[in-house]
Amino acid sequence: MGSGTFELDAATQLAHALAATIARGLGVRALSLKGPIAAHYALRPPRASADADVLIEPQRFAEFCAALESRGWHTRVGRATPALLPQHSMTYIHSDWPCDIDVHWMFPGFFADAEDVFDVLWSSRLEVSLAHSPVQAPSKAGATVIMALHAERDRRSPKHAEEHELVLTALNETFTGTERDEFVEIARAGRAVWTLRDYFDTADLSPVVVDADVEQQRQWELFSSCVDDASSVAWWRHVRAASWAQKPGWILRAIWVSRKDMPRNDPEEVPSRRDMWKYQAHRWRRGAGATLRYFSNKR
Known part of the structure; x- marks a missing residue:
């Protein structure tokens, strides 16, 4: 079925x-x-x-x-x-x-x-x-x-x-x-x-x-005010809270998702490299927009 x-x-x-x-x-x-x-x-x-x-x-x-x-x-x-x-x-x-x-x-x-x-x-x-x-x-x-x-x-x-x-x-x-x-x-x-x-x-x-x-x-107000951008905002708040020694690693994790970690329904289907780059580009565009909105609203 x-x-x-x-x-x-x-x-x-x-x-x-x-x-x-x-x-x-x-x-x-x-x-x-x-x-x-x-x-x-x-x-x-x-x-x-x-x-x-x-x-x-x-x-x-x-x-x-x-x-x-x-x-x-x-x-x-x-x-x-x-x-x-x-x-x-x-x-x-x-x-x-x-x-x-x-x-x-x-x-x-x-x-x-x-x-x-x-x-x-x-x-x-x-x-x-x-x-x-x-x-x-x-x-x-x-x-x-x-x-x-x-x-x-x-x-x-x-x-x-x-x-x-x-x-x-x-x-x-x-x-x-x-x-x-x-x-x-x-x-x-x-x-x-x-x-x-x-x-x-x-x-x-x-x-x-x-x-x-x-x-x-504070958590509720932040989430409800940027729910569409919640994932990106959460990443940058995590980066800002990390020690200086840990920041580079967290920034890399925020930017890059390996093929095996790409969201998907079937765990047996590893996405192609083409699909990976398409997914990364989409994340970067969305993340850049979310980051700009977040820091603009903080001013």
Whole structure:
């Protein structure tokens, strides 16, 4: 069965069902997120998603990933690189599936301990049906917090701006008082009130408290202000923080990617030299533009 054998929307829903089935078999707690869950709660119009997002209880994350890998799923080839936010997920692909599965152990924008965040989302979970299979999902309020956090990552993006407006519409027009209270409780428990301060103010939810420390605020603001250039900015921040003896090595790593480390789906297919130079040229153009924008904005 090739990746074009079934449609993306059906594949994504089946991927959620698969993840839920694997988790049940292991006795692992797992929550389906975003896409079809948001549509289930009428938080956004139904549409196909390119991936299935699942949140796994952090202590069992590695176990779940191993079970997924035993069924033929694998991560893309690529080297570890600096990032502006802590790594929060692993993306899995399969040669017979047209969608990815993004396996999360945390969700960006929450600043509480990942286990505490999972517990509060799990405590109010509901069971929904995807691909005629039961999956566990956050409550309507929990799913809305997730959607709001995702929107806040880049409000300049039309897609994220749309999500922002859909969340505000839900909070102001369709949420019951109990659901609004639950939204506030989840945000407070997950230390996400500061991240979601615009929703708290605009929807008149409750007073905003600063529940992220100075470094967490700085990281979030930097990421959300240059999300399109995040990779390049992270490299240059890493170079600037390195000792003088280490800077040349980090600059070389930032500039050059070997053929074996080029991102790709199939680990057995090493790119040709022509493909390598094409990829390098693309990275250099993109990196140069990102670097200029970063240093221009710092002035």
